[in-house]
Amino acid sequence: LLVDDNDLNREIAITLLEDEGFTVEYAVNGCEAVEKIMDAPSGHYQLVLMDVQMPEMDGYEATRRIRGFRDRSLATVPIIAMTANAFAEDRHSAFAAGMDSYISKPFDVSELLQVISGQIKEGSAQ
Numbered sequence: 001l002l003v004d005d006n007d008l009n010r011e012i013a014i015t016l017l018e019d020e021g022f023t024v025e026y027a028v029n030g031c032e033a034v035e036k037i038m039d040a041p042s043g044h045y046q047l048v049l050m051d052v053q054m055p056e057m058d059g060y061e062a063t064r065r066i067r068g069f070r071d072r073s074l075a076t077v078p079i080i081a082m083t084a085n086a087f088a089e090d091r092h093s094a095f096a097a098g099m100d101s102y103i104s105k106p107f108d109v110s111e112l113l114q115v116i117s118g119q120i121k122e123g124s125a126q
Contacts, residue, residue, distance in 0.1 A: 002026040002079070003059065004051040005032040009105070013049065017110055022116075029054045030062030037066055042073040047119055051105075052083040052094065059083075060097040067098040078119035080109065 004010045005028050014024045027033040035058070037045055048066075052059035054072070059081060060064045069075035070107075081094035081102045101115050 001033060001036060001048045003048060003054070003062070005029055005030075005054040006051075009051075020113060029067075030057030030059055031060050034065045037074055037077065038069065038072065041105060042071065042102075043076050047116060048077055048079045049082055050099065050117075051080050052081050052085075052090070054060045059099075063097045063099050069089065080115055080119060 001027070002010060002013055002024055004013065008047060010026055010028075014026065017024045025036070027036055032048065033048065037048070050059040057065075063079050063081075065073050066079065067075050071089075076099045079098070081091075081097075081099040082105050083090055083094070084105045085102065085104075101111055101119055103115050
Protein backbone atom coordinates (compact mmCIF):
# COMPACT_ATOMS: atom_id res chain seq x y z
CA LEU A 1 0.00 0.00 0.00
CA LEU A 2 1.46 3.33 -1.08
CA VAL A 3 0.27 6.29 1.02
CA ASP A 4 1.11 9.71 -0.40
CA ASP A 5 -0.98 12.85 -0.88
CA ASN A 6 1.06 14.15 -3.82
CA ASP A 7 -0.37 12.94 -7.15
CA LEU A 8 2.92 13.16 -9.04
CA ASN A 9 4.95 11.40 -6.31
CA ARG A 10 2.32 8.69 -6.14
CA GLU A 11 2.23 8.20 -9.91
CA ILE A 12 6.02 7.93 -10.13
CA ALA A 13 6.25 5.51 -7.20
CA ILE A 14 3.45 3.31 -8.55
CA THR A 15 5.11 3.13 -11.96
CA LEU A 16 8.51 2.28 -10.49
CA LEU A 17 7.07 -0.37 -8.18
CA GLU A 18 4.87 -1.95 -10.84
CA ASP A 19 7.87 -2.06 -13.20
CA GLU A 20 9.59 -4.15 -10.50
CA GLY A 21 6.66 -6.57 -10.38
CA PHE A 22 4.81 -5.26 -7.33
CA THR A 23 1.05 -4.92 -7.17
CA VAL A 24 0.34 -1.47 -5.78
CA GLU A 25 -2.76 -0.03 -4.15
CA TYR A 26 -2.73 3.51 -2.84
CA ALA A 27 -4.26 5.86 -0.31
CA VAL A 28 -4.07 9.65 -0.42
CA ASN A 29 -3.86 10.28 3.34
CA GLY A 30 -3.46 8.54 6.67
CA CYS A 31 -7.21 8.22 7.29
CA GLU A 32 -7.70 6.36 4.05
CA ALA A 33 -4.68 4.14 4.75
CA VAL A 34 -6.00 3.18 8.20
CA GLU A 35 -9.42 2.34 6.73
CA LYS A 36 -7.96 0.27 3.88
CA ILE A 37 -5.79 -1.78 6.21
CA MET A 38 -8.57 -2.19 8.79
CA ASP A 39 -10.97 -3.45 6.10
CA ALA A 40 -8.44 -5.74 4.41
CA PRO A 41 -8.27 -9.47 4.99
CA SER A 42 -5.26 -10.70 6.92
CA GLY A 43 -2.16 -10.78 4.73
CA HIS A 44 -3.63 -8.62 1.97
CA TYR A 45 -1.03 -5.90 2.46
CA GLN A 46 2.53 -7.14 2.74
CA LEU A 47 4.01 -3.68 3.19
CA VAL A 48 3.05 -0.01 3.55
CA LEU A 49 5.07 2.88 2.12
CA MET A 50 3.88 5.77 4.29
CA ASP A 51 4.50 9.44 3.58
CA VAL A 52 4.82 11.21 6.91
CA GLN A 53 3.50 14.67 6.00
CA MET A 54 -0.09 14.56 4.75
CA PRO A 55 -3.31 16.46 5.39
CA GLU A 56 -6.12 15.01 7.52
CA MET A 57 -3.89 12.46 9.23
CA ASP A 58 -0.12 12.32 8.95
CA GLY A 59 1.87 9.13 8.58
CA TYR A 60 2.96 9.06 12.22
CA GLU A 61 -0.62 9.08 13.52
CA ALA A 62 -1.76 6.59 10.87
CA THR A 63 1.04 4.24 11.93
CA ARG A 64 0.15 4.57 15.63
CA ARG A 65 -3.47 3.69 14.81
CA ILE A 66 -2.48 0.71 12.65
CA ARG A 67 -0.18 -0.56 15.41
CA GLY A 68 -3.17 -0.37 17.79
CA PHE A 69 -5.38 -2.75 15.79
CA ARG A 70 -6.63 -5.79 17.73
CA ASP A 71 -5.93 -8.05 14.73
CA ARG A 72 -2.18 -8.56 15.16
CA SER A 73 -1.71 -9.66 11.54
CA LEU A 74 -2.96 -6.23 10.42
CA ALA A 75 -1.23 -4.32 13.22
CA THR A 76 2.19 -5.74 12.40
CA VAL A 77 2.30 -5.03 8.65
CA PRO A 78 5.75 -3.56 7.88
CA ILE A 79 5.58 0.22 7.45
CA ILE A 80 8.33 2.19 5.75
CA ALA A 81 8.38 5.94 6.37
CA MET A 82 8.92 8.16 3.32
CA THR A 83 9.86 11.76 3.95
CA ALA A 84 11.74 14.64 2.38
CA ASN A 85 13.19 15.39 5.83
CA ALA A 86 16.40 13.45 6.38
CA PHE A 87 17.23 14.67 9.89
CA ALA A 88 17.97 12.30 12.77
CA GLU A 89 14.93 13.57 14.68
CA ASP A 90 12.66 12.65 11.74
CA ARG A 91 14.11 9.16 11.69
CA HIS A 92 13.59 8.93 15.46
CA SER A 93 9.98 10.12 15.11
CA ALA A 94 9.31 7.46 12.49
CA PHE A 95 10.60 4.65 14.70
CA ALA A 96 8.87 6.09 17.78
CA ALA A 97 5.54 6.00 15.91
CA GLY A 98 6.08 2.30 15.17
CA MET A 99 7.46 2.42 11.65
CA ASP A 100 9.86 -0.35 10.71
CA SER A 101 12.16 1.47 8.34
CA TYR A 102 12.78 4.85 6.77
CA ILE A 103 13.67 6.22 3.36
CA SER A 104 14.26 9.80 2.26
CA LYS A 105 12.50 11.36 -0.73
CA PRO A 106 13.35 11.68 -3.47
CA PHE A 107 14.42 8.07 -3.08
CA ASP A 108 16.96 6.08 -4.99
CA VAL A 109 15.11 3.16 -6.62
CA SER A 110 17.74 0.56 -5.74
CA GLU A 111 17.78 1.75 -2.11
CA LEU A 112 13.98 1.61 -1.95
CA LEU A 113 13.95 -1.91 -3.37
CA GLN A 114 16.59 -2.99 -0.86
CA VAL A 115 14.55 -1.58 2.05
CA ILE A 116 11.35 -3.21 0.76
CA SER A 117 13.11 -6.54 0.27
CA GLY A 118 14.49 -6.44 3.80
CA GLN A 119 11.09 -5.70 5.30
CA ILE A 120 9.25 -8.35 3.30
CA LYS A 121 11.85 -10.99 4.24
CA GLU A 122 11.65 -10.01 7.93
CA GLY A 123 7.84 -10.09 7.82
CA SER A 124 7.72 -13.53 6.20
CA ALA A 125 10.01 -14.93 8.91
CA GLN A 126 7.49 -14.03 11.63
